[in-house]
Amino acid sequence: MKEGQPQAIELKNYQVPPYLIDSTELHVEINEDVTRVTTTLQVRKNPDSTAMVTDLVLNGAVELVNKSITINDRELLSNEFGRDQDLLTLYAVPESFTLRTQVDIKPQDNTALEGLYKSGDMFCTQCEAEGFRNITWFLDRPDVMSKYRTTINADKRRYPILLSNGNDIARGEEGERHWVTWEDPFMKPAYLFALVAGDLQHVDDTFVTMSGRAVKLQIFTEAHNIDKVDYAMLALKNAMRWDEQAYGREYDLDIFMIVAVESFNMGAMENKGLNIFNTSCVLARPDTTTDQGYQRVESVVGHEYFHNWSGNRVTCRDWFQLSLKEGFTVLRDQQFSATMGSPTVCRINDVATLRGAQFPEDAGPMAHPIRPDTYIEINNFYTATVYEKGAEVVGMIQTLLGPDQFRRGTDLYFDRHDGQAVTTEEFVKAMEDATQVDLTQFRRWYSQAGTPVLKIQSHFDSAEQTYTLSVTQSCPPTPGQTQKLPFHLPLAIGLLDQAGADMPLTLMDNEAVQTPQVANVQDEAGSHTVVLNLTEARQHFVFTNISEKPVPSLLRGFSAPVKLNYDYSRDELMFLMSHDSNGFNRWDAAQRLAVDVIQEVVEQIQQGRTPQVDPRLIKACESNLDQAVARHTDLTLDKAMIAEMLVLPAETYLAELFTVADVDAIHAAREAVRLAIATQLAGVLLAVYKLNQDDRPFDVSASEVARRSLKNVALAYLMVPENTEMVPLCVAQFESANCMTDTSAAIRALVNSASPLALQAKEKALTTFYGRWQDEALVIDQWFSLQASCPLPGALDRVKALMQHSAFTMLNPNRLRSVIVAFAFQNNVNFHAKNGEGYGFLADTVIALNSINPLVAARILSPLTRWRKYDEQRQTLMRQHLQRILDTENLSKDVFEVVSKSL
Numbered sequence: 033m034k035e036g037q038p039q040a041i042e043l044k045n046y047q048v049p050p051y052l053i054d055s056t057e058l059h060v061e062i063n064e065d066v067t068r069v070t071t072t073l074q075v076r077k078n079p080d081s082t083a084m085v086t087d088l089v090l091n092g093a094v095e096l097v098n099k100s101i102t103i104n105d106r107e108l109l110s111n112e113f114g115r116d117q118d119l120l121t122l123y124a125v126p127e128s129f130t131l132r133t134q135v136d137i138k139p140q141d142n143t144a145l146e147g148l149y150k151s152g153d154m155f156c157t158q159c160e161a162e163g164f165r166n167i168t169w170f171l172d173r174p175d176v177m178s179k180y181r182t183t184i185n186a187d188k189r190r191y192p193i194l195l196s197n198g199n200d201i202a203r204g205e206e207g208e209r210h211w212v213t214w215e216d217p218f219m220k221p222a223y224l225f226a227l228v229a230g231d232l233q234h235v236d237d238t239f240v241t242m243s244g245r246a247v248k249l250q251i252f253t254e255a256h257n258i259d260k261v262d263y264a265m266l267a268l269k270n271a272m273r274w275d276e277q278a279y280g281r282e283y284d285l286d287i288f289m290i291v292a293v294e295s296f297n298m299g300a301m302e303n304k305g306l307n308i309f310n311t312s313c314v315l316a317r318p319d320t321t322t323d324q325g326y327q328r329v330e331s332v333v334g335h336e337y338f339h340n341w342s343g344n345r346v347t348c349r350d351w352f353q354l355s356l357k358e359g360f361t362v363l364r365d366q367q368f369s370a371t372m373g374s375p376t377v378c379r380i381n382d383v384a385t386l387r388g389a390q391f392p393e394d395a396g397p398m399a400h401p402i403r404p405d406t407y408i409e410i411n412n413f414y415t416a417t418v419y420e421k422g423a424e425v426v427g428m429i430q431t432l433l434g435p436d437q438f439r440r441g442t443d444l445y446f447d448r449h450d451g452q453a454v455t456t457e458e459f460v461k462a463m464e465d466a467t468q469v470d471l472t473q474f475r476r477w478y479s480q481a482g483t484p485v486l487k488i489q490s491h492f493d494s495a496e497q498t499y500t501l502s503v504t505q506s507c508p509p510t511p512g513q514t515q516k517l518p519f520h521l522p523l524a525i526g527l528l529d530q531a532g533a534d535m536p537l538t539l540m541d542n543e544a545v546q547t548p549q550v551a552n553v554q555d556e557a558g559s560h561t562v563v564l565n566l567t568e569a570r571q572h573f574v575f576t577n578i579s580e581k582p583v584p585s586l587l588r589g590f591s592a593p594v595k596l597n598y599d600y601s602r603d604e605l606m607f608l609m610s611h612d613s614n615g616f617n618r619w620d621a622a623q624r625l626a627v628d629v630i631q632e633v634v635e636q637i638q639q640g641r642t643p644q645v646d647p648r649l650i651k652a653c654e655s656n657l658d659q660a661v662a663r664h665t666d667l668t669l670d671k672a673m674i675a676e677m678l679v680l681p682a683e684t685y686l687a688e689l690f691t692v693a694d695v696d697a698i699h700a701a702r703e704a705v706r707l708a709i710a711t712q713l714a715g716v717l718l719a720v721y722k723l724n725q726d727d728r729p730f731d732v733s734a735s736e737v738a739r740r741s742l743k744n745v746a747l748a749y750l751m752v753p754e755n756t757e758m759v760p761l762c763v764a765q766f767e768s769a770n771c772m773t774d775t776s777a778a779i780r781a782l783v784n785s786a787s788p789l790a791l792q793a794k795e796k797a798l799t800t801f802y803g804r805w806q807d808e809a810l811v812i813d814q815w816f817s818l819q820a821s822c823p824l825p826g827a828l829d830r831v832k833a834l835m836q837h838s839a840f841t842m843l844n845p846n847r848l849r850s851v852i853v854a855f856a857f858q859n860n861v862n863f864h865a866k867n868g869e870g871y872g873f874l875a876d877t878v879i880a881l882n883s884i885n886p887l888v889a890a891r892i893l894s895p896l897t898r899w900r901k902y903d904e905q906r907q908t909l910m911r912q913h914l915q916r917i918l919d920t921e922n923l924s925k926d927v928f929e930v931v932s933k934s935l
């Protein structure tokens with residue numbers, strides 16, 4: 033944008049809408065060339081608004097072609113309204129009136145996939161955050177809530193299924209065409225509007241709610257995918273039941289529909305009564321979907337369903353409040369998944385996501401609080417901060433209040449604000465009012481960005497029999513916020529005696545202690561956890577009657593989204609790995625030990641020394657594997673834990689821990705550690721592999737998922753050495769696998785192998801895989817992704833070749849991400865090649881995508897924005913390419929905001 037740079041919108045300038053729209057009647061006539069949208073709005077002045085205005089300003093899009101505008105059935109003259117690009121101003125309107133507009137749009141040309149667009153042969157919508165304005169003139173803001181009645185009119189043969197929100201109240205036919213009218217009895221903001229027209233099949237089911245009402249459930253897909261929705265249906269019914277039990281929330285309409293769409297920017301969308309899903313978040317079949325894919329379906333189906341209360345019944349006042357619905361709903365879907373599977377493994381994965389995606393965001397140029405106070409393009413704030421950190425913040429409220437009190441708080445929140453558009457402040461207030469707990473200081477989590485750092489020191493006094501923890505907290509500066517005030521946070525801890533048992537804990541000052549045992553801290557039997565209230569920059573906690581020097585287990589269950597610094601010795605970490613009563617902290621001790629050892633190897637490599645891997649790390653892995661052999665038959669879920677503990681921290685996470693990330697040394701060090709484990713433990717790895725390799729029929733139960741994950745972690749290690757003899761074993765798994773988890777683990781191990789023996793096998797496997805799955809889009813996405821993320825040399829050439837493949841397209845976000853995100857986000861060593869060719873490639877892709885799909889273009893460029901993390905040469909190259917993007921003609925608001933803030 034050369035002239036008139038995009039303007040920032042600020043929270044402090046919020047004003048209530050000057051007008052309200054009580055009802056919205058849409059008539060959408062779908063044709064192959066243009067779609068005509070006729071909108072009838074009942075508009076009135078907002079009695080709560082003090083703005084002295086008589087003009088009504090409506091949001092739209094430059095693509096809207098005006099056909100007619102009437103007020104109270106009178107066509108407006110050209111001097112009674114003005115249009116400036118995407119705004120329509122109606123001059124001197126009455127206090128209350130009927131507005132009717134008619135526009136033509138071309139959904140088939142809409143490659144940005146916001147508003148009404150075409151995905152394959154079907155029409156569908158995505159209106160959050162501001163897509164509705166691409167369909168018709170409207171007051172497109174979440175605090176304008178309206179009752180919708182929608183009639184869709186389309187060709188009967190091409191689009192036999194016509195869907196919108198609410199209940200289907202009338203239908204009819206006219207020659208080749210037909211129409212259906214839907215009415216949604218609930219008031220809703222425009223972002224929850226949805227419409228679908230297509231030749232779709234559906235699977236039906238019924239759910240009986242806790243008050244005994246029967247709700248019809250329908251999942252719609254194109255014909256070739258209809259055999260992959262059973263798991264989503266099961267997940268939906270489980271989610272509906274869980275929300276009744278855990279939060280007392282019952283579904284409200286008589287019908288709930290999900291539609292699977294191939295081209296979709298996000299994961300899924302919670303439109304009232306008509307959820308629209310990316311196929312990747314709803315389809316699952318054993319031979320096409322990995323266990324991770326199954327878990328994703330369960331969690332996303334739950335997430336979107338839970339929005340019916342946390343998002344739809346109670347919605348956001350403005351987009352700064354996005355975390356009101358997203359943070360809370362992510363917490364709810366995490367709790368749901370934890371109930372369905374292994375709570376500890378779920379927590380490990382949630383924290384790994386937070387550390388891998390959110391911590392870097394907090395440390396980067398786009399850092400923002402979970403309630404941002406300014407934005408240029410709201411699409412850029414659908415972030416790990418708003419979602420995942422937002423969930424941690426609500427989770428901390430639950431930890432501080434305890435589960436019962438928290439439930440009283442959510443009951444009051446839903447009850448008090450049902451049907452309203454509210455703020456995060458009103459959420460916190462409801463929590464306070466229901467429980468009388470003061471959250472004044474806690475509110476800083478909503479306004480301060482950055483990841484707090486806790487430094488903890490301990491002192492054991494054997495004479496006094498006391499143990500003191502001294503805790504300091506600080507938070508690094510973030511853009512626009514140099515000084516931070518101390519946060520209020522729950523620090524869950526335990527102390528282990530020399531036998532590894534939890535000590536009973538008594539604090540000298542009882543006021544700082546909260547009740548232990550809280551839902552978000554995964555506690556096992558025999559544990560004594562206390563939750564300390566941190567509120568000051570520096571605090572001391574003195575435990576009495578401590579007869580021997582304990583090993584502290586700190587931040588149990590990751591009770592707050594912070595970085596923890598405590599000077600653990602490697603022996604202490606090994607002790608915690610085998611004895612901590614908190615499963616999450618056993619895993620975290622393993623991670624800390626691996627990080628410590630890898631950091632040491634990085635230094636050795638930087639000094640030109642031969643890597644020496646601390647034998648204690650190998651020993652720790654060995655004892656885990658020995659346990660997996662010795663207790664093979666009675667371990668079930670623990671297999672997933674052992675698998676998690678054997679996986680080394682990702683290179684992206686390791687890079688975050690260095691001030692200047694030496695990409696090549698980090699990669700080499702991590703590989704050296706992997707090789708040491710693989711060679712020294714080859715025997716027991718093979719034993720574990722064989723014990724867990726069997727061909728019983730596929731089952732997605734948690735214990736089977738655990739078995740497969742342990743087996744495939746072992747396989748990946750077995751394939752690490754260049755002289756591995758395991759290639760035939762890997763090929764055999766590839767050829768005989770009865771599920772995609774095993775197929776994809778085998779082909780990934782082959783593709784990533786540097787063994788000369790694997791060369792031929794990998795080409796053959798890739799050809800076989802493609803040939804077998806070429807009609808399954810989601811499987812082909814995996815085929816692209818596993819090649820683009822392969823860390824072996826020559827990745828960029830492979831990526832460029834993949835983009836020339838006939839199955840590649842920039843128009844489908846899943847396909848685009850399967851190559852670009854796999855390369856730029858997951859293939860650190862190749863993306864950051866010293867000559868900068870990876871950077872140039874990403875910049876070229878962003879520039880090409882800017883005019884096609886700005887939302888996705890802005891997202892994929894984020895690895896470039898982290899230039900401060902790298903050496904001078906890389907910094908210069910990354911900035912040059914960012915500048916090149918900034919200099920592009922017609923840069924979208926989305927891309928402009930991210931690039932300009934990062935430079």
Ligand SMILES: [Zn+2]
Pocket residue numbers: 335339357358361
């Ligand atoms: Zn959501």
